[in-house]
Amino acid sequence: xxxxxxxxxxxxxxxxxxxxxxxxxxxxxxxxxxxxxxxxxxxxxxxxxxxxxxxxxxxxxxxxxxxxxxxxxxxxxxxxxxxxxxxxxxxxxxxxxxxxxxxxxxxxxxxxxxxxxxxxxxxxxxxxxxxxxxxxxxxxxxxxxxxxxxxxxxxxxxxxxxxxxxxxxxxxxxxxxxxxxxxxxxxxxxxxxxxxxxxxxxxxxxxxxxxxxxxxxxxxxxxxxxxxxxxxxxxxxxxxxxxxxxxxxxxxxxxxxxxxxxxxxxxxxxxxxxxxxxxxxxxxxxxxxxxxxxxxxxxxxxxxxxxxxxxxxxxxxxxxxxxxxxxxxxxxxxxxxxxxxxxxxxxxxxxxxxxxxxxxxxxxxxxxxxxxxxxxxxxxxxxxxxxxxxxxxxxxxxxxxxxxxxxxxxxxxxxxxxxxxxxxxxxxxxxxxxxxxxxxxxxxxxxxxxxxxx
Amino acid sequence: xxxxxxxxxxxxxxxxxxxxxxxxxxxxxxxxxxxxxxxxxxxxxxxxxxxxxxxxxxxxxxxxxxxxxxxxxxxxxxxxxxxxxxxxxxxxxxxxxxxxxxxxxxxxxxxxxxxxxxxxxxxxxxxxxxxxxxxxxxxxxxxxxxxxxxxxxxxxxxxxxxxxxxxxxxxxxxxxxxxxxxxxxxxxxxxxxxxxxxxxxxxxxxxxxxxxxxxxxxxxxxxxxxxxxxxxxxxxxxxxxxxxxxxxxxxxxxxxxxxxxxxxxxxxxxxxxxxxxxxxxxxxxxxxxxxxxxxxxxxxxxxxxxxxxxxxxxxxxxxxxxxxxxxxxxxxxxxxxxxxxxxxxxxxxxxxxxxxxxxxxxxxxxxxxxxxxxxxxxxxxxxxxxxxxxxxxxxxxxxxxxxxxxxxxxxxxxxxxxxxxxxxxxxxxxxxxxxxxxxxxxxxxxxxxxxxxx
Numbered sequence: 002x003x004x005x006x007x008x009x010x011x012x013x014x015x016x017x018x019x020x021x022x023x024x025x026x027x028x029x030x031x032x033x034x035x036x037x038x039x040x041x042x043x044x045x046x047x048x049x050x051x052x053x054x055x056x057x058x059x060x061x062x063x064x065x066x067x068x069x070x071x072x073x074x075x076x077x078x079x080x081x082x083x084x085x086x087x088x089x090x091x092x093x094x095x096x097x098x099x100x101x102x103x104x105x106x107x108x109x110x111x112x113x114x115x116x117x118x119x120x121x122x123x124x125x126x127x128x129x130x131x132x133x134x135x136x137x138x139x140x141x142x143x144x145x146x147x148x149x150x151x152x153x154x155x156x157x158x159x160x161x162x163x164x165x166x167x168x169x170x171x172x173x174x175x176x177x178x179x180x181x182x183x184x185x186x187x188x189x190x191x192x193x194x195x196x197x198x199x200x201x202x203x204x205x206x207x208x209x210x211x212x213x214x215x216x217x218x219x220x221x222x223x224x225x226x227x228x229x230x231x232x233x234x235x236x237x238x239x240x241x242x243x244x245x246x247x248x249x250x251x252x253x254x255x256x257x258x259x260x261x262x263x264x265x266x267x268x269x270x271x272x273x274x275x276x277x278x279x280x281x282x283x284x285x286x287x288x289x290x291x292x293x294x295x296x297x298x299x300x301x302x303x304x305x306x307x308x309x310x311x312x313x314x315x316x317x318x319x320x321x322x323x324x325x326x327x328x329x330x331x332x333x334x335x336x337x338x339x340x341x342x343x344x345x346x347x348x349x350x351x352x353x354x355x356x357x358x359x360x361x362x363x364x365x366x367x368x369x370x371x372x373x374x375x376x377x378x379x380x381x382x383x384x385x386x387x388x389x390x391x392x393x394x395x396x397x398x399x400x401x402x403x404x405x406x407x408x409x410x411x412x413x414x415x416x417x418x419x420x421x422x423x424x425x426x427x428x429x430x431x432x433x434x435x436x437x438x439x440x441x442x443x444x445x446x447x448x449x450x451x452x453x454x455x
Numbered sequence: 456x457x458x459x460x461x462x463x464x465x466x467x468x469x470x471x472x473x474x475x476x477x478x479x480x481x482x483x484x485x486x487x488x489x490x491x492x493x494x495x496x497x498x499x500x501x502x503x504x505x506x507x508x509x510x511x512x513x514x515x516x517x518x519x520x521x522x523x524x525x526x527x528x529x530x531x532x533x534x535x536x537x538x539x540x541x542x543x544x545x546x547x548x549x550x551x552x553x554x555x556x557x558x559x560x561x562x563x564x565x566x567x568x569x570x571x572x573x574x575x576x577x578x579x580x581x582x583x584x585x586x587x588x589x590x591x592x593x594x595x596x597x598x599x600x601x602x603x604x605x606x607x608x609x610x611x612x613x614x615x616x617x618x619x620x621x622x623x624x625x626x627x628x629x630x631x632x633x634x635x636x637x638x639x640x641x642x643x644x645x646x647x648x649x650x651x652x653x654x655x656x657x658x659x660x661x662x663x664x665x666x667x668x669x670x671x672x673x674x675x676x677x678x679x680x681x682x683x684x685x686x687x688x689x690x691x692x693x694x695x696x697x698x699x700x701x702x703x704x705x706x707x708x709x710x711x712x713x714x715x716x717x718x719x720x721x722x723x724x725x726x727x728x729x730x731x732x733x734x735x736x737x738x739x740x741x742x743x744x745x746x747x748x749x750x751x752x753x754x755x756x757x758x759x760x761x762x763x764x765x766x767x768x769x770x771x772x773x774x775x776x777x778x779x780x781x782x783x784x785x786x787x788x789x790x791x792x793x794x795x796x797x798x799x800x801x802x803x804x805x806x807x808x809x810x811x812x813x814x815x816x817x818x819x820x821x822x823x824x825x826x827x828x829x830x831x832x833x834x835x836x837x838x839x840x841x842x843x844x845x846x847x848x849x850x851x852x853x854x855x856x857x858x859x860x861x862x863x864x865x866x867x868x869x870x871x872x873x874x875x876x877x878x879x880x881x882x883x884x885x886x887x888x889x890x891x892x893x894x895x896x897x898x899x900x901x902x903x904x905x906x907x908x909x
Contacts, residue, residue, distance in 0.1 A: 035666075037683045173644075174628070174687070212489075228712060229491045231705035233628070233687050250704050251685035257708065258682060261715030262797055268722055269793030269881060270786050277798040278807065281818045288790050289823055295786045296827055299779025300834055306775045313774055317767045320774035321760045324781045325753030328890050331785070332724050332749045332883050336742050339723030343716055344731040353732065364735045369743055373750055380754055427723060429786050436782050 005038045012045045019050050028057050036065035044074060044278070051078060064094035067103065076106055084111065088118030097124070098144035098252065101131035131246075139223050140216035142256065143237045143246030146170045149177040152186050152204045159189075159203050174234040177244055178207045185236055185244040187211045213238045216245060220256045225348045227253050264346060268339065268427035270295075291429045298433030302440055309444040312451055318387070319447045322394045323440065329373065329398060330405040330439030331432040337362055337409035338427045345413065345423050355414055359407060366406030374399040389447075389454040396450070397443040404442065405435045459492045466499045473504050482511050490519035498528060498732070505532060518548035521557065530560055538565065542572030551578070552598035552706065555585035585700075593677050594670035596710065597691045597700030600624045603631040606640050606658045613643075613657050628688040631698055632661045639690055639698040641665045667692050670699060674710045679802045681707050718800060722793065722881035724749075745883045752887030756894055763898040766905055772841070773901045776848045777894065783827065783852060784859040784893030785886040791816055791863035792881045799867065799877050809868055813861060820860030828853040843901075843908040850904070851897040858896065859889045 018026050031039065031054065039062070043051050055063060055078075067075060079087055092100045092115060104112050112132070119125040127145040134140025148166045150159045159176075167173055176189040187209040197206050213236045214223055227235055227250060235253075237246045262274065270291035275284055306313070306323070313319055341358075353361070374395040381391035412431055413423035472480050485493065485508065493516070497505050509517060509532075521529060533541055546554045546569060558566050566586070573579040581599040588594025602620045604613045617630060630643040641663040651660050667690045668677055681689055681704060689707075691700045716728065724745035729738055760767070760777070767773055795812075807815070828849040835845035866885055867877035 035664075035684060037685075210489075228705075228708050230489060231491075231708075233704060250687060250708070251682075254682050254685075254704070254708065254711065257711060257715075258801070261711075261719070262801070265715070265719055265722065265793060265797060268719065269789045271790055271793060275794065276801070277794050277812060277815075281815055281822070284794070284815075284819045285822045288787075288819065289826060291790075292783065292786060292823055292827060293830075295782055296779070296830060299776070299782050300831075302778045302782075303775040306778065307772070310771065310775075313771045317764065317771050317774070318761070320767055320771070320777065321757040321764075322753075323774065323777050324756045324760065324890055324894055325750070327778045327781060328749055328753050328756075328785075328887065329746065331782075332746060332886075333742075335723045336725055336745075339719060339725060340729060340731050340738070343719060347712070347716070347730070358731065361731075361735055361738075365738045365742065368735070368739045369746055372743060373746060376747075376750060377754075432786075433782065436778055440778055 005034060007038070007041050007045070012042065015042070016046070016050060019053050024057065027054065031057055031062075036062050037069045039066045040069035040071075043070060043078075048077075048081065052081070060090055060094050064091045067091050068095065068099045072106060075103065079103075079107075084114040085118045088115045092128070093119060093121075093124065096144045096146050097127040097131055098142065098246075100124075101128050101141075102136075104128060105132055105136065134216060137220045138216065139214045139218040139220070139235075139237045139248060140246070142220055142223060142248045142252050143216075144249070145246050147177060147236075147244075147247045148173060149179050149244060150189065150203055152178050152180055152202075152207065154203045156197065156201050156203070156206075174249070175236075175247075177211075177236055177247070178203055179244050183243040185211060185213055185238050185242060188236075211236065213244075214248075215240065220253075221260065221346065223248055224253045224257050224260070228257075229348075260346070264342065264424040264427075267422075267424040268335070268342075270429040295429050295433055298429075298437060302433075302437040305437055305441050306444065309448065312444065312448045316389070316447070316451050316455070318390055319393065319444065319451075322390075322397075323443065325377075326394070326397050326401055326443045327436045327439050330401045330435040333366070333369065333402050334405040334409035334431050334435040335427055337366070337406045338413050338423075338431055341410050341413045342423045342427050345417050358414070359410060362406055362410040363403070366403045369406070370399045370402035373402055387455070389450040392454070393443070393447040393450045397439075397446045400442050400446065401435075401439045404438065408435060408438075459488060461492070461495050461499070466496065469496070470500070470504060473507050478511065481508065485511055485516075490516050491523045493520045494523035494525075497524060497532070502531075502535065506535070514544055514548050518545045521545050522549065522553045526560060529557065533557075533561075538568040539572045542569045546582070547573060547575075547578065550598045550600055551581040551585055552596065552700075554578075555582050555595075556590075558582060559586055559590065588670060591674045592670065593668045593672040593674070593689075593691045593702060594700070596674055596677060596702045596706050597670075598703070599700050601631060601690075601698075601701045603633050603698060604643065604657055606632050606634055606656075606661065608657045610651065610655050610657070610660075628703070629690075629701075631665075631690055631701070632657055633698050637697040639665065639667055639692050639696060642690075665690065667698075668702075669694065674707075675714065675800065677702060678707045678711045678714070682711075683802075714800070718796065718878040718881075721876075721878040722789070722796075724883040749883050749887055752883075752891060756887075756891040759891055759895050760898065763902065766898065766902045770843070770901070770905050770909070772844055773847065773898065773905075776844075776851075777897065779831075780848070780851050780855055780893050780897045781890045784855045784889040787820070787823065787856050788859040788863035788885050788889040789881055791820070791860045792867050792877075792885055795864050795867040796877045796881050799871050812868070813864060816860055816864040817857070820857045823860070824853045824856035827856055841909070843904040846908070847897070847901040847904045851893075851900045854896050854900065855889075855893045858892065862889060862892075 015027070015030060046054070058066065070078065092104065095103070104115060107115065116125050116128065131140070131145065146169050148163055148170055150162060163176060177185060178187045178189055180186055187207040188211050189203065189207045193206055212226065212230055212232065214226060216237055216239055223235065233250045235248045236244055237248060239245050259274070271287050272290050273287045275287040377398045378391060378395040381394055409431055413426040416426055417423045469481070469484060472484070500508070512520065524532065546558065549557070558569060561569065570579050570582065585594070585599065600623050602617055602624055604616060631639060632641045632643055634640055641661040642665050643657065643661045647660055666680065666684055666686065668680060670691055670693060677689065687704045689702045690698055691702060693699050713728070725741050726744050727741045729741040831852045832845060832849040835848055863885055867880040870880055871877045
């Protein structure tokens with residue numbers, strides 16, 4: 002299979018086939034496609050076309066496709082189907098983690114209804130267990146399906162049991178070794194199994210240095226551990242060390258991508274998870290909250306500037322450099338908050354104390370502020386600005402850059418300390434505050450120099 | 456092994472052990488640590504301490520640790536070692552992709568020298584092959600080590616060959632099936648091998664719908680494909696379809712993280728890959744370029760504002776709302792560029808034409824602009840601002856929001872068209888331009904209303 006790329010022509014041709022009710026041709030097209038491609042295709046179809054296609058898919062592909070759909074599209078699509086169909090045709094065919102993810106999007110009543118149609122009580126039980134965990138925790142990410150063997154088994158017993166267990170598991174990356182109480186002892190790599198003679202016992206060949214997480218670990222901790230130690234699967238244990246599930250790397254990649262997109266969106270003043278293909282209404286709703294905060298801040302800023310009406314009346318040139326000072330405060334603040342936010346997210350903060358970190362931020366700010374205020378001074382000197390203006394712009398540039406740097410670094414550190422996602426600090430919030438305070442500093446310094454020198 | 460967390464106390468204790476030359480205790484500590492943890496530890500040690508520890512590590516752990524080090528730390532550390540030691544102790548123990556990554560950081564002369572000390576000419580040849588590929592391409596990401604079997608083999612032949620090949624491969628995720636010319640035909644999953652009877656042939660049980668990429672695919676394409684299709688390894692083929700390597704998910708997770716960090720850094724006006732633990736000098740160097748652009752833009756903006764000196768002289772209140780208008784232009788511009796940049800990076804642009812996309816951006820901007828200008832109008836009306844000021848602020852708010860939205864969306868689309876990373880568009884570049892143009896719009900509208908109404 003070549004890699005599929007969705008094109009307008011492909012969608013139009015398929016829509017035509019659907020319109021002509023050409024079941025055979027549509028089925029042939031679908032057979033060639035990966036569930037992830039069909040999910041992509043779904044976003045381009047209307048509900049009737051989507052349903053038409055859904056009836057032509059075999060059960061496994063239909064279940065896989067549903068998982069790949071965007072949350073909004075999935076809810077819309079599943080709403081149109083009876084609970085029994087959802088249980089039998091989708092949930093039953095999914096891994097427990099995907100099943101729990103899909104079911105968790107329903108309201109409680111619908112959840113009960115769907116669960117009641119699942120025949121195997123163990124499957125339903127697993128899903129109910131997983132629904133109890135927070136979505137952003139290791140428990141919420143893990144699947145119950147895994148292959149485990151006991152440490153005192155012989156290799157042939159082990160192989161026999163693995164063959165039975167493998168039927169329920171999508172992919173086998175590691176085989177987990179537990180003791181008689183179900184406590185995780187280690188892993189058996191498939192490579193090791195390929196290379197080992199058969200007259201051994203599990204306990205002779207397993208690897209005991211296994212890295213695991215507790216069910217309550219955050220998804221960020223999970224993704225940092227899996228990235229740091231290059232793991233494709235991570236076992237999850239309960240508080241007494243019993244193996245309760247495993248997290249696979251594909252789920253973590255999704256988490257990483259979402260985390261990165263969320264941080265990026267927050268830094269850009271967008272709330273929620275939107276894409277340029279979303280509706281005008283969704284896009285507007287994601288953008289307006291921060292703009293309103295910006296408006297509020299800006300209106301408050303206009304009062305701050307207005308309180309300097311006296312000096313602006315007499316020396317209107319002071320206004321020329323207001324946008325410059327505001328912009329530099331904003332830029333510097335975003336930079337320092339972004340560096341802190343990124344280091345917190347990647348777990349690379351190093352061992353410096355908060356005090357040392359701020360001192361370092363001050364050193365960087367001092368260098369930047371010196372360069373920028375000398376250049377601003379040179380510019381005003383060269384174009385022959387009045388002395389008071391030259392000194393005001395340079396002085397304010399220096400103070401604002403230092404202040405905005407420290408403020409930009411401090412806010413995410415504080416937010417992190419009180420367990421709020423520091424990423425909100427890089428957004429319009431810090432920028433807006435820096436703008437207002439920057440204007441205050443600039444015009445205060447301006448008043449001082451103009452009163453002294455003019 | 457519990458998850459290790461580096462603490463100041465741990466580092467201090469270890470430094471004390473090193474100072475006392477307590478080989479035995481240090482070795483015992485190192486034995487407990489994962490190579491990734493030792494790499495983290497290295498960043499806290501000085502060169503003498505780092506070397507001391509290095510001599511106590513066994514070869515495999517030393518090689519793994521070197522790969523996990525930060526690029527700067529690695530270069531500094533390897534510079535102090537002779538080429539022969541680097542070749543024998545590190546390069547020889549690494550997978551070909553890691554070896555090529557490490558060697559590519561040396562200058563050409565040192566590369567030659569290190570390669571000449573590698574005994575196995577096949578190993579050296581693999582590394583030389585990999586060095587030819589661009590670092591950010593599938594060829595640059597792949598390793599040569601993989602397990603392949605021929606489609607016409609029987610399962611026992613296949614198992615025997617796999618056992619031999621497995622010795623050289625770190626982890627086995629998939630076994631690749633090739634024809635007699637080495638052309639990739641499909642994969643054999645380990646699960647399938649566990650479940651299949653032994654009297655079959657490879658061609659009866661392999662999965663032919665294999666997803667692969669060409670050596671020239673970009674690292675972004677690779678990570679999008681692996682995320683979309685949930686793959687833990689992706690085979691790489693040459694232009695005629697022969698299997699030349701495989702990319703594993705851990706390398707792609709690193710790429711994803713770097714890409715996300717780079718985009719985030721660019722959006723925040725930081726060039727290059729810095730962390731808050733880097734030196735003051737590195738941090739300043741990463742931040743000053745964008746600040747200089749901001750300064751230049753701001754100074755130019757002061758000329759624009761200055762050219763309206765006449766109207767500001769007469770109506771200094773116009774200055775009160777300059778920071779508000781500038782900030783809103785900046786905020787809106789960042790939002791729309793961020794949405795476009797993120798959709799391009801994630802490959803979720805959908806099938807809309809650029810024209811339709813801009814029309815949609817216009818619709819969103821129209822909604823936002825209406826809300827914001829009505830609120831600004833209400834505010835000025837309520838506090839009793841002069842009519843000319845009220846109309847100017849509302850009118851400029853409306854125009855600036857619409858302009859900045861379209862401009863913010865257009866720039867990354869254009870950059871992407873001419874193959875420049877659109878992420879640069881979310882940074883201070885677009886913000887600064889929006890500031891200047893916003894001021895021009897605001898003061899032009901202001902001049903108009905004041906001449907008409909006052």
